[in-house]
Amino acid sequence: MAGHTPSVLVIGYGNPGRLDDGLGPALAGALEAMALPGVTIEADYQLNVEHAALAAEHDVVVFADADVSCDPPFRFERIEPTVELSFSSHSLSPAAVLGTARSLLRAGTLGYVLGIRGYAFNEFGECLSPEAVCNLAEAVEFLAKRVQARDLAM
Amino acid sequence: MSSVNMNTTKDGMTRVVIEPVTRIEGHARVSILLDEEQQVQQARLHVVEFRGFERFIQGRPYWEAPVTVQRLCGICPVSHHLAAAKAMDRVVGVSKLTPTAEKVRRLMHYGQFFQSHAMHFFHLASPDLLFGFGADPAVRNVIGVAAKYPDLAVQAVLMRRYGQEIIRATSGKRIHGTSAVPGGVNRNLTIEDRDALLKDLDQMLAWSRGALGIARDYTLANFEFVKDFGAFRSNHLSIVREDGAMDLYDGNLRAIDADGDAIFDQVDCQSYVDYIAEEVRPWSYMKFPFIKPLGPEDGWYRVGPLPRVNTCAFIDTPDAEAARREFMEVTGGKPNNVTMAYHWARMVELVHAGERIAELLHDPDLQGTDLLIQGDRRPWGVGVVEAPRGTLFHHYRVNGNDQIVMANLIVSTTSNNEPMNRSVTKVAKDHLSGVEITEGLLNHIEVAIRAYDPCLSCATHAMGRMPMTVELVDYEGTVIDVKQT
Numbered sequence: 001m002a003g004h005t006p007s008v009l010v011i012g013y014g015n016p017g018r019l020d021d022g023l024g025p026a027l028a029g030a031l032e033a034m035a036l037p038g039v040t041i042e043a044d045y046q047l048n049v050e051h052a053a054l055a056a057e058h059d060v061v062v063f064a065d066a067d068v069s070c071d072p073p074f075r076f077e078r079i080e081p082t083v084e085l086s087f088s089s090h091s092l093s094p095a096a097v098l099g100t101a102r103s104l105l106r107a108g109t110l111g112y113v114l115g116i117r118g119y120a121f122n123e124f125g126e127c128l129s130p131e132a133v134c135n136l137a138e139a140v141e142f143l144a145k146r147v148q149a150r151d152l153a154m
Numbered sequence: 155m156s157s158v159n160m161n162t163t164k165d166g167m168t169r170v171v172i173e174p175v176t177r178i179e180g181h182a183r184v185s186i187l188l189d190e191e192q193q194v195q196q197a198r199l200h201v202v203e204f205r206g207f208e209r210f211i212q213g214r215p216y217w218e219a220p221v222t223v224q225r226l227c228g229i230c231p232v233s234h235h236l237a238a239a240k241a242m243d244r245v246v247g248v249s250k251l252t253p254t255a256e257k258v259r260r261l262m263h264y265g266q267f268f269q270s271h272a273m274h275f276f277h278l279a280s281p282d283l284l285f286g287f288g289a290d291p292a293v294r295n296v297i298g299v300a301a302k303y304p305d306l307a308v309q310a311v312l313m314r315r316y317g318q319e320i321i322r323a324t325s326g327k328r329i330h331g332t333s334a335v336p337g338g339v340n341r342n343l344t345i346e347d348r349d350a351l352l353k354d355l356d357q358m359l360a361w362s363r364g365a366l367g368i369a370r371d372y373t374l375a376n377f378e379f380v381k382d383f384g385a386f387r388s389n390h391l392s393i394v395r396e397d398g399a400m401d402l403y404d405g406n407l408r409a410i411d412a413d414g415d416a417i418f419d420q421v422d423c424q425s426y427v428d429y430i431a432e433e434v435r436p437w438s439y440m441k442f443p444f445i446k447p448l449g450p451e452d453g454w455y456r457v458g459p460l461p462r463v464n465t466c467a468f469i470d471t472p473d474a475e476a477a478r479r480e481f482m483e484v485t486g487g488k489p490n491n492v493t494m495a496y497h498w499a500r501m502v503e504l505v506h507a508g509e510r511i512a513e514l515l516h517d518p519d520l521q522g523t524d525l526l527i528q529g530d531r532r533p534w535g536v537g538v539v540e541a542p543r544g545t546l547f548h549h550y551r552v553n554g555n556d557q558i559v560m561a562n563l564i565v566s567t568t569s570n571n572e573p574m575n576r577s578v579t580k581v582a583k584d585h586l587s588g589v590e591i592t593e594g595l596l597n598h599i600e601v602a603i604r605a606y607d608p609c610l611s612c613a614t615h616a617m618g619r620m621p622m623t624v625e626l627v628d629y630e631g632t633v634i635d636v637k638q639t
Binding site: 015 | 222225231269273277297300304307308310311312314315318327
């Protein structure tokens with residue numbers, strides 16, 4: 001759409017009380033501090049159906065989460081909406097959020113996943129591992145540039 | 155979708171394992187032991203997640219507890235936030251909050267009830283009710299609901315979002331809400347947030363009444379079937395107000411038996427340890443709470459929407475009270491022991507939560523500025539709230555250095571541990587004995603568990619990782635194989 005600046009939603013999710021599981025909310029916090037114009041930032045423990053309602057109000061949504069197995073520092077990829085049969089409000093996936101936005105709310109929101117490599121998840125603790133901190137810094141820099149430039153396929 | 159595995163024990167019996175149980179919060183495993191005649195000998199609900207918050211929080215400063223405990227679980231963080239804050243109110247010597255502080259907390263609490271009950275009913279429970287317990291699993295899910303009843307599916311999303319917006323407006327943010335602090339709150343409700351919430355209020359109230367109608371009509375139309383489905387006589391426990399009214403945020407403990415006779419009444423929550431104890435059983439990570447004077451054999455009890463509607467004398471909001479009266483008429487004013495009636499009771503509470511939200515949004519106290527009080531320090535405190543899934547106990551001891559030295563939590567799903575196991579056993583024996591076991595029949599087991607809306611992720615106590623442990627136990631209770639992932 002000519003002259004239309006796409007609206008972007010970034011949802012960082014995870015449990016900051018579970019060490020590197022807090023990478024998603026940490027990224028959300030870092031981006032929020034940058035106050036990027038036209039970018040909405042959300043942080044939550046996990047994805048749920050209300051995120052579909054929020055996603056439906058934006059052109060693009062980026063789901064940022066800790067990743068236990070990707071190559072460091074992060075992976076960034078486009079996702080397609082899916083239908084999730086074993087639906088539990090506890091564990092909605094990014095693709096299912098998009099699928100809910102599309103099937104229930106008729107939204108054509110584009111979706112991306114930003115998986116930030118984490119290493120420590122199995123204990124309680126409110127800090128990130130040193131390696132995760134480095135990966136987070138690179139992920140924040142990368143996403144901020146892409147979002148500011150609206151360098152996302154739209 | 156659940157996987158179903160069948161294997162043979164040393165004694166020639168067949169064990170059927172449903173794993174994971176779907177459309178509940180958290181993860182669980184059910185094992186069913188069949189004998190040579192395919193009769194159900196035993197059925198159990200196993201919890202396979204570990205949590206260790208009671209140990210983790212020791213040594214932390216007491217004022218952190220209301221924020222830290224929210225990390226127990228992303229499903230009902232508000233309940234833990236408020237229960238911990240209420241316990242720490244006692245620790246800082248406060249027995250009664252300022253009107254603004256109490257009302258801000260209540261609004262947050264009812265917002266959580268509203269979103270949680272709507273979510274459970276529409277997205278987790280309604281597929282079974284709308285399509286049938288044995289319907290094709292490809293249809294019997296929320297996507298099927300969305301296809302056939304798109305308005306209901308959208309309502310669920312927007313009701314959930316509305317409740318979450320209330321939580322955000324009252325707690326500061328949806329993750330790590332910080333507003334409830336020992337002795338009060340640190341924020342009030344802004345005019346802007348109030349007006350934004352008022353804008354959608356009438357729609358939310360209308361949808362909640364519609365949901366109540368669906369649950370009521372389903373229960374009444376199918377009563378001959380559901381009255382025995384996973385059902386049994388039980389004790390019921392909740393907090394109630396001093397005049398006996400339903401109160402989801404504050405009150406005293408009341409327990410009644412299956413006939414409605416009082417086991418105890420108006421017990422100060424600070425004395426809960428004199429009335430409630432927890433039993434440990436070797437095959438489950440979840441404890442089994444019971445009413446002390448009755449002992450573990452007879453003292454188990456149910457919590458949650460069904461017991462709350464049973465225990466209260468009345469509800470002090472008009473639509474919910476009318477709904478409660480209609481609900482109680484079905485059993486002649488006696489306690490309703492029908493497990494599937496949890497859904498109807500849950501929708502009575504949804505309407506009540508909506509009515510309470512409406513009252514509070516129109517109350518100017520929510521914009522008050524008298525937020526916090528302090529008193530003389532106490533070494534311990536107990537905080538009890540009714541969480542969406544049932545009574546939630548938080549109990550802490552604090553030393554002279556302001557550190558927590560003891561924590562005990564009894565979460566609602568733990569209280570429902572014995573009842574859920576009884577429902578699983580009843581359904582297994584009634585529906586699975588001597589017949590060819592199909593996916594649809596196995597879903598009957600899950601339907602019974604889902605009625606309680608269990609949240610298993612914070613219902614266990616052990617410290618450490620969250621491994622998946624599969625135990626193969628013969629009919630005498632001997633573990634014959636253990637597998638860990």
